[in-house]
Amino acid sequence: MTARQAHAIQVRGLEKSYKEVKVLRGVDFAVARGGIFALLGSNGAGKTTVVRILSTLLKADAGTAGVNGFDVATQAAKVRESISLTGQFAAVDEILSGRENLVLVARLRHLADPGKVADDLLDRFSLTDAGARRVSTYSGGMRRRLDIAMSLIGDPPVVFLDEPTTGLDPQARIEVWQAVRELAARGTTVLLTTQYLDEAEQLADRIAILHQGRIIVDGTLAELKRLLPPAKVEYVEKQPTLEDVFLALVGAGGRGGDAGEHRISTQTSDE
Numbered sequence: 309m310t311a312r313q314a315h316a317i318q319v320r321g322l323e324k325s326y327k328e329v330k331v332l333r334g335v336d337f338a339v340a341r342g343g344i345f346a347l348l349g350s351n352g353a354g355k356t357t358v359v360r361i362l363s364t365l366l367k368a369d370a371g372t373a374g375v376n377g378f379d380v381a382t383q384a385a386k387v388r389e390s391i392s393l394t395g396q397f398a399a400v401d402e403i404l405s406g407r408e409n410l411v412l413v414a415r416l417r418h419l420a421d422p423g424k425v426a427d428d429l430l431d432r433f434s435l436t437d438a439g440a441r442r443v444s445t446y447s448g449g450m451r452r453r454l455d456i457a458m459s460l461i462g463d464p465p466v467v468f469l470d471e472p473t474t475g476l477d478p479q480a481r482i483e484v485w486q487a488v489r490e491l492a493a494r495g496t497t498v499l500l501t502t503q504y505l506d507e508a509e510q511l512a513d514r515i516a517i518l519h520q521g522r523i524i525v526d527g528t529l530a531e532l533k534r535l536l537p538p539a540k541v542e543y544v545e546k547q548p549t550l551e552d553v554f555l556a557l558v559g560a561g562g563r564g565g566d567a568g569e570h571r572i573s574t575q576t577s578d579e
Contacts, residue, residue: 316341316466316497317362321371324357331357333521334371339514341465344488344498346512348505348554353518355501359470362499363393376466392459393468399455402444406435406454409443413461429457433487449480453487466497473507485510509550519558 317339324332331354339345349355360366362373364384373380376390400409407426414422430439433453443451452472459467469488473481488511491498502508508515509529516526525532529550536548536556 314341315339316343316376317345317499318374319358319362319371320373322358322361322368322373323370324354324361324366324368330521332368332371335518335521335523337516337523337526339497339499341497342492342495343513344492344500344511346508346515347499347501347518348503348508348515349501349518350503350558354521355503355518356470358518359393359468359499359501362387363391363468364388390464391466391468392462392464393470394455394459394472395470400443400451400458403442405440405442406430406446406450407439409454410458410461413458417462419462425461429460432490433457447480448476449483452476452480452484456484456487456491460491460496464496466499467491469498469500471501471503473502473504481507505549505551505554515550517554517557524557525553 315338317337319335319337322332322335323330335354335358337345337347347355347358357366361368362375362380364380364387367381375387378386378390380387401412404412407430410426410429411422414425419425427436427439430436433456435450435454435457438446438450443454446454456467456469456472472488473484476484485507488498488500492513500507500511512529514526514528515532516523518524525535532550532553533548536552538547
């Protein structure tokens with residue numbers, strides 16, 4: 309398998325500006341097929357801009373990006389056939405029932421037996437008992453799970469989840485986390501953007517921190533933790549948390565700009 313085939317998403321030198329504001333300043337990362345990749349950053353770091361470029365909703369000023377083997381600039385239609393995008397707010401019809409929402413999308417995609425598609429997804433996301441109820445009666449976690457279920461109609465190989473737990477209570481967040489794990493377990497590639505450190509820590513196979521328009525670190529959780537030396541207190545070794553790594557690299561309050569850039573493969577190295 310070539311490197312191109314091994315990666316569901318490849319980004320090189322991505323740049324984007326809005327008038328005089330440079331949002332992306334040369335972003336590079338790759339996402340393995342079937343993995344969960346977390347793009348972690350503060351508000352305004354450029355996470356949503358990356359997702360909008362990858363999903364063909366926005367054109368980059370420079371650089372290249374490929375999704376499922378297709379170039380986002382020259383093969384946009386093929387990219388759109390390969391992906392699903394779930395934004396920060398659930399795009400569900402509250403007047404319809406959960407099952408009716410799913411059947412509607414399946415019909416719009418011209419799938420055979422929309423009812424079976426809907427029932428299978430309700431079962432997969434533990435919504436069967438609520439399938440006949442109006443979505444207006446659903447909790448936040450149920451709506452988000454339904455939203456993710458709708459995005460999977462047609463079995464896209466790559467799913468973008470742009471801050472999927474924004475505004476959810478702790479229990480609802482756990483429900484969504486389980487749904488995301490189920491996606492990856494079935495072979496779907498997930499790119500997750502989040503500003504929640506615990507979310508990245510809980511879900512991601514690999515984590516990249518986007519800060520001031522650049523990826524300043526990229527690696528597994530264990531690799532990121534090794535960037536900071538363990539603190540020793542009374543002969544008890546304390547391993548650094550992802551929060552420790554994040555704050556050390558970007559600075560408290562997201563103002564730090566002196567951290568060096570890091571790219572981690574099999575070992576940690578400073579560029």
